[in-house]
Each structure stands twice: as C-alpha cells, then as structure tokens.
Amino acid sequence: MDLCAARLHGCTVLGACKTFASALLGCVLFLATRDASASACCGSGHGLGQRLGPLERGAIGLSFRFSDRFGSHGHAGAFTLAPPGTRDAEGRAELGCLFAPIPRLQLGLVAPVFLNIRGSRDDTDVGGGFGDLSFSARFDIVSLTTTSAWPAIALTAGVSLPTGRSAADAKDPLATDATGLGAAEVRPGVFVEKNWANEATAVFSASMGFRTPMTGARGERIELGPRLRLVAAAGPVFSTGWSLSAGLVHEYESAPAIGGATTPDADRRRTAALLFAGYDISERFTALASLEVDLPVSSLGKNEPSAVAFAIGLRRSFPRYE
C-alpha cells in the first residue's frame, strides 16, 4: 500500500500522503543469503521478506521502522527543506507472516501499527493507531535456483484494506491520527530475481496499485490515480551469513480526479535510495536492517514529502522438511 498515502493520509502517512505512501506501502526487497533463507528485506519497513526460500514452508517477522521528514518536493518538482522547527516523525511496527500452501504459491499478511509525532511553531501532536491491513500472494513461474542461467520470475499480487484512519477523517490538525490510505488497493506485479552462485544477488520488481474511489467531506467522488512502483537492487552475499544490497525505488502516481476534475501538476513521484543488510543469526532466525532516503533531486520527486527511514526486524522461518 502507499505508505506516503498511509502516513499522510497516510497518504503517505509520510508518505501520504507519504505515501503518501505510499503507500504507501510495501515495496519489499530481498537479500537471500543461502538457499534455505528467505528474503530479507525492508523496502518500506517490512521486517519480513516478500518471499520464502525454496526450503521454507512459512515465516513470521516483526519489524520497527522510524522515519523523519527533512523536506518535500513541490508541485513543480523542486525540493525544499522543511522549515526550522518542523517535526514530522513516524514510528511503525509491523507484524507479518508468510505461508506456502504449495511450493510455487506463497500467501502473506502484514498488520501495521503507527505512532506519528508532528509539530510546527509551538504545537506538537502525537497520534497513531492501527494501519491498513495488507495481504499478498506470489506465484513462482520460474523458481529460484543458483545454478540456472535464468532468473527466478514470479507474479505477485497485493490487496490492502482501509482498516486505518485516512487523513480526510483525521481529528488532529496535523493528522497524526491518520494511519491509512482511506481506500482499498489491489496491486498486481512481477518480481524477478537472480542469484549468482550464492555470492551476489539482484532483484527487480514492478507493480501497479489500483485504488477504490472515496467520498469527500462534501460528497464529491475522489478517485486516486494508479500508483506505479519500480524497485531494483543488487549486492553481495557472504558465507558468514551477512548479505548486503543497495538499490533504488521509484514511484509514480497520476493525478487524482476530484469531483470528476483533475488539477494540473497534481501527479506525484518519488525516488529513494535503499540500503539493506541481513544476517542469519541461526538456521531459523534472520536479523534485518534497512535505510531508505528520498533523494532531494528536483527532477526525481513531485508532490511528495522527503524522508529518511531506518528499519530493523527479526524473522523466524519454518522449514518445509524437518
């Protein structure tokens, strides 16, 4: 889901609108360490990777993500630093689980909880609550192996439900109690992954989020535009259990239609740099960490807040064969 949206409406919930957030919300990346390991990732704060390893039947994960807004991109794309005295921070805890009922199919669930701290001038408000519940599915067309010349290819799908509070329904002037997008989202996508002899990995994913219409305070119909998300990352894998990866995420969302009208220059885009680290504590437990920084480059963002986010997580996997 769109984190920005979730955060700001959650719109990004710094992201609202942060994504908004977008959404908002879940680009998850991967850092495979061994064949038995699952994805380690955290593109938008997930402590649980988007996929299970070939020998895993299920996994649960808990992650904590902290972000702080340092600026924003305006309607013309120019980046502006946040004014002195502005406080716009978000804490997010996510509990996730993945299950593979059959080897090629994986089903997942992520439940987030938000704590927002925002302030300007003399006012500081704190709020939060339960966010948008999201479900995921993945079907492997080409399974991951380290010996094949072909990359693994999977079709993915995500569905998020508006179980959080949207920015439009917030009771606080700074919308600290906004924890969701305010609309349901369906996100089909594709995930491609290549592993070179367990020494390096590269992943690419593309997905498009389609949202259900909303009704504004004056009864007008609000239709959010589809949101495209592209993620690419690559990095080394070490025999010590460490894996590192760096990459980029780019999102684009066309302008919403409000009461049937679309405002010029109301489309949105963001580009962020990603760094991930994973460490296999034991055969079953993996520690994860990630850093995501929205790039303050004028041509790479538009109508989006810019933030730096750090996430840590712990993942416990369950093997297919004991």
Add this chain to the structure above:
Amino acid sequence: MNDTNRISRARFSRVLLCSLAFSWLAACGGEGSSASPDQESIGLRGAMQFKLVPEAPLVQGENDLRLTLRDAETGAVVEGALIEVTAIMPAMGHEATFAPAIEEAGDGAYAVRGLALSMPGRWDVHVRVEHQGTIDEVHFYYDVP
C-alpha cells in the same frame, strides 16, 4: 571469491557513492513557480475582489489568515458576509481536517482562524462568499514547505 567478483563489487560501490553524492549536490531549494503567500483576485463570478494574506508564513498544521473583501465594481468594502473557507490537496485527494473559524474584523476584513493544512505540499484554498444575495468564490493556491 575470484578477482572478477572483487572488481565488480568495488565498481558497484563506487557507482553507488558517486550517485548519492551527485544527488545531494544536485539538490536545490525553492519551488520555481511557488505561489505567493499574499494573494488577490477577482472572484470567478466577477462580483467581488478577494485578498487572502497569511498572518505568518504557512506551516504544516493550523494557520491563521486575513481575508479582505471588496465590491469588484465600486471598491466598497463588503461587511456582514457569509463566508466558507475549505482547503484540499489536489495531489493527495484529501481535504483539510476541519473547517476554520471565521470572525469579522471590520472594514471588509475577516479573520480565518485555524485553517488546518495537515501536510506539506500544494493546497487549493477555496473561499465562497454570500452577501446580500450575491454569491462569489475564488481559489487560491498555497505551498506549505
């Protein structure tokens, strides 16, 4: 690990660092066509002259503004008007969290208290005025940093 892998990883690290450095160096401030804080316009129906001025630089959160109304033809101040002020973020598709309080300040001026602009970005502030059977409205655009 073989030499090829070492070289590839070193090259990958250099490219990443250079990209990040370039990103920060290329960052620039200021919206090229940022909306002015003080805005003045004839209404969409041509009946009134609207002037909306923030009392302090706009910030994320509650803001106070001063609205001045004049007859577009005669220039006479408009007093005792019924006023509605709403705000929406066109890019995010959501409105301000609640309506501001409006108090008449005399001589055609009105205090708009507590306009809640909950996040940074461009806001479309819509002012609708009804006065002695005449209705007019205007949209002003403000950028919250």
